[in-house]
Amino acid sequence: MHGDLPGSPTTWQAIRDVMMRRIRTRAYTPGSLIPNEAELAAEFGCARATVNRALQDLAASGFLDRRRKAGTRVMEAPRRKATLDIPLIRNEVEARGQDYEYRPLLREIAPPPGPVAARLHLSGGETMLHVQSLHLADGAPHMFEDRWIVVDTVPAITGADLTRLSPNEWLVRESPYTHGTMEFQAVAAGAAAGPLACAPTDPVLSILRITWMHEAAITHVQEYFTPAFRMGLEL
Amino acid sequence: MHGDLPGSPTTWQAIRDVMMRRIRTRAYTPGSLIPNEAELAAEFGCARATVNRALQDLAASGFLDRRRKAGTRVMEAPRRKATLDIPLIRNEVEARGQDYEYRPLLREIAPPPGPVAARLHLSGGETMLHVQSLHLADGAPHMFEDRWIVVDTVPAITGADLTRLSPNEWLVRESPYTHGTMEFQAVAAGAAAGPLACAPTDPVLSILRITWMHEAAITHVQEYFTPAFRMGLEL
DNA sequence: GAAAATAATATGTCTGCACATAATATTCCT
DNA sequence: AGGAATATTATGTGCAGACATATTATTTTC
Numbered sequence: 001m002h003g004d005l006p007g008s009p010t011t012w013q014a015i016r017d018v019m020m021r022r023i024r025t026r027a028y029t030p031g032s033l034i035p036n037e038a039e040l041a042a043e044f045g046c047a048r049a050t051v052n053r054a055l056q057d058l059a060a061s062g063f064l065d066r067r068r069k070a071g072t073r074v075m076e077a078p079r080r081k082a083t084l085d086i087p088l089i090r091n092e093v094e095a096r097g098q099d100y101e102y103r104p105l106l107r108e109i110a111p112p113p114g115p116v117a118a119r120l121h122l123s124g125g126e127t128m129l130h131v132q133s134l135h136l137a138d139g140a141p142h143m144f145e146d147r148w149i150v151v152d153t154v155p156a157i158t159g160a161d162l163t164r165l166s167p168n169e170w171l172v173r174e175s176p177y178t179h180g181t182m183e184f185q186a187v188a189a190g191a192a193a194g195p196l197a198c199a200p201t202d203p204v205l206s207i208l209r210i211t212w213m214h215e216a217a218i219t220h221v222q223e224y225f226t227p228a229f230r231m232g233l234e235l
Numbered sequence: 236m237h238g239d240l241p242g243s244p245t246t247w248q249a250i251r252d253v254m255m256r257r258i259r260t261r262a263y264t265p266g267s268l269i270p271n272e273a274e275l276a277a278e279f280g281c282a283r284a285t286v287n288r289a290l291q292d293l294a295a296s297g298f299l300d301r302r303r304k305a306g307t308r309v310m311e312a313p314r315r316k317a318t319l320d321i322p323l324i325r326n327e328v329e330a331r332g333q334d335y336e337y338r339p340l341l342r343e344i345a346p347p348p349g350p351v352a353a354r355l356h357l358s359g360g361e362t363m364l365h366v367q368s369l370h371l372a373d374g375a376p377h378m379f380e381d382r383w384i385v386v387d388t389v390p391a392i393t394g395a396d397l398t399r400l401s402p403n404e405w406l407v408r409e410s411p412y413t414h415g416t417m418e419f420q421a422v423a424a425g426a427a428a429g430p431l432a433c434a435p436t437d438p439v440l441s442i443l444r445i446t447w448m449h450e451a452a453i454t455h456v457q458e459y460f461t462p463a464f465r466m467g468l469e470l
Numbered sequence: 471g472a473a474a475a476t477a478a479t480a481t482g483t484c485t486g487c488a489c490a491t492a493a494t495a496t497t498c499c500t
Numbered sequence: 501a502g503g504a505a506t507a508t509t510a511t512g513t514g515c516a517g518a519c520a521t522a523t524t525a526t527t528t529t530c
Contacts, residue, residue, distance in 0.1 A: 011513070024411045036480060047515045052481075068481045069523035084319045084468075176259050180470035186421030186438040186462070203421040203438030211470065227421070233319075235415035235446070246483070271510060282485050287511075303511045304493035 010046040012053035018044075019054060023063055023074055031076045034064075084233050086182075088169055089135045089143055098137040102166045105195065106132040109151075112220075116148050119210060120217035127151045129158065131167050134195045142229070144195040147221040153213055168221070171211075177218055180211035184231075192224035202227045245281040247288035253279075254289060258298055258309055268306045269299075319468050321417075323404055324370045324378055333372040337401045340430065341367040344386075344393075347455075351383050354445060355452035362386045364393065366402050369430045377464070379430040382456040388448055403456070406446075412453055415446035419466075427459035437462045 022028050034040075037055065041048040055072060058064045066072045093100040110130045111117075117124040129149040135142050147167055149157050154175050162170065186203050193200040207223045225231075257263050269275075272290065276283040290307060293299045301307045328335040345365045346352075352359040364384040370377050382402055384392050389410050397405065421438050428435040442458045460466075 024413060026411055030408065038480085048481095049483090049516085050514065052483085053513090056482085066481065067523075068521065069479055069525095071480060086470075173265070176261055177470075178259060182468050182470055184419060184440060184466040185464065186440040186460075188438050201436065203423050205419060205421040205440075208465075209470075225421075229420070230443075231419040233417050235321075235412075235417060235444075273510085283511095284486085284513090285484065287513090288483090291512085301511065302493075303491065304509055306510060 010044055010050060012050050012057070015040075015044055015046070015051060015054035016057050019058060020063065023058075028074050030074045033071045033073050036071055084231075088172065089166070090169065093135070093137045093142065096137070099139070101136040101139065102164070103134045103136065104131070104163055105134055106130070107162060112148055116220050120148075120150065120220055121215075122150070122217065131162060132195075133162075133166060135166070140226070141196045142226055144192045144224045145221060146192075146224075147219060149219045150217050153216045153218050167219075171219060175218060176213070177211040178214050180209060182210075183208045187224075189224065189227070196224060196226050198227050205229055205231065245279050245285060247285050247292070250275075250279055250281070250286060250289035251292050254293060255298065258293075263309050265309050265311050268308050271306055319466075323407065324401070325404065328370070328372040328377060331372070334374070336371040336374070337399070338369045338371065339366070339398055340369055341365070342397060347383055351455050355383075355385065355455055356450075357385070357452065366397060367430075368397075368401060370401070375461070376431045377461055379427045379459045380456060381427075381459075382454060384454045385452050388451045388453050402454075406454060410453060411448070412446040413449050415444060418443045422459075424459065424462070431459060431461050433462050440464055440466065 019028075019034075028034050035043070037048045037051045040051045040055075044051065055064060055066065059066045059072075063075055064072050065075050087095070090100045090102070108130050109127060111124060112120070112122060112126065112128050114124065116122075116128075117126075129151055131145075131147045131149070133145050133147075135145065145166075145168070149167065149171075151158060154171070156174060157167075157170070160167075160170050160174075185206055185208070187206045189196060189198050189200050189202045189204045191200075192204065193202065196204065198204070204227050205225045207221075207225075209219075209221045209223070211218045254263075254269075263269050270278070272283045272286045275286045275290075279286065290299060290301065294301045294307075298310055299307050300310050322330070325335045325337070343365050344362060346359060347355070347357060347361065347363045349359065351357075351363075352361075364386055366380075366382045366384065368380050368382075370380065380401075380403070384402065384406075386393060389406070391409060392402075392405070395402075395405050395409075420441050420443070422441045424431060424433050424435050424437045424439045426435075427439065428437065431439065433439070439462050440460045442456075442460075444454075444456045444458070446453045
């Protein structure tokens with residue numbers, strides 16, 4: 001039951017990779033106990049701490065379930081975690097080798113509409129900055145953004161020059177957030193049809209994002225992507 | 236510059252949390268260098284290895300950028316990684332406290348249509364198992380699934396009883412995969428309208444998933460969620 | 471026989487030390 | 501001055517040992 005590591009260096013990453021392969025190839029079957037740290041350390045010829053580091057990494061990624069005394073077992077249904085990174089639109093577009101352009105469409109101070117106020121836990125009487133803008137890739141509409149920003153939480157936003165920098169880029173730089181939520185859904189383009197240059201009934205991918213600084217809401221953005229857009233990720 | 240840890244235990248997680256707070260509150264500003272490991276270890280009154288473990292974790296999460304000799308700096312634009320976990324539909328439905336039901340609609344052996352063959356790098360002459368099924372939550376249609384399985388890669392699938400177990404659950408249990416891709420898009424319900432009990436023109440969220448065992452394709456699934464469905468995640 | 475105390479076990483983590491590695495700064499030579 | 505060799509520095513990682521902690525198994529007690 002040896003022969004897995006010819007002359008390999010015993011780094012914790014190497015051990016993690018070997019263990020990962022054993023899980024994927026079902027040398028260790030889902031739900032089963034794997035050898036304990038001491039045994040693996042003996043097998044790999046390294047210290048227990050090294051094995052520990054490797055197994056912790058796999059547990060953090062959701063492939064192993066570890067409990068003291070109970071031992072380490074392979075997750076039954078590997079809670080597949082896809083790490084979806086949310087780049088700035090600019091970076092996303094430029095990463096594809098396309099030209100990025102940002103075009104502000106609207107900027108006004110207004111009270112929030114009911115649904116927005118509700119989701120941000122606001123009374124509705126607050127002063128908010130309402131911004132609509134279009135992001136283009138190689139000159140073609142790529143994403144239309146409808147954003148509400150809570151001025152009380154981010155007072156500096158009123159003085160920001162949003163004619164060249166998108167509000168998202170400004171917020172990322174200037175305003176940290178403690179947590180947030182995101183929702184994907186498919187909707188008819190509706191009011192976004194104009195900016196996106198598509199039919200109002202075309203299905204478009206929409207992302208609703210809300211961020212918070214502790215209990216204070218920062219912003220509420222609804223993004224509408226062009227109909228052809230697909231958001232891809234690796235497993 | 237002290238007073239951050241009153242009588243706290245110096246575990247690497249505690250240190251990570253303190254550092255995370257400093258990053259979020261901009262005590263350490265984006266792009267700036269943070270104190271080196273030895274200095275932090277002195278501040279927290281612990282060993283350098285403990286600080287190292289904490290900083291490694293933050294670097295893995297994308298908040299810090301570490302380079303030998305150059306030191307550790309706060310990431311400019313924290314490449315926000317949302318961890319989207321992809322549960323089995325059954326678990327997802329049951330987690331919401333709803334009743335889950337699976338209903339097989341079609342099962343046939345057939346050659347793959349052009350687009351499917353192309354995405355799976357097949358010639359088109361292969362034997363494939365084609366399965367369509369509906370997943371229900373509290374009796375209402377929740378997701379319609381159109382799946383093609385490469386029989387050569389997973390021969391055992393032909394003998395599987397897919398009348399009660401969904402092909403996804405069977406594959407998760409019986410067939411490991413090395414990698415895969417996933418794509419979100421908004422489409423008109425079209426042929427999925429019947430099973431989902433909606434209009435063919437209704438926009439629905441669709442996920443295309445393809446998994447591989449090394450170079451051999453395993454399966455190609457197109458999932459169509461009910462129009463009201465929103466896929467939510469935390470930031 | 472059931473409940474409580476005790477032991478055993480596997481993981482969790484810290485420490486102090488050593489050496490490796492990458493990147494930068496400095497010195498030295500021509 | 502220019503370039504090569506060398507030193508310095510911060511992180512990366514390993515090791516052995518120790519103790520902490522959670523959980524299960526066993527034994528004792530009533």
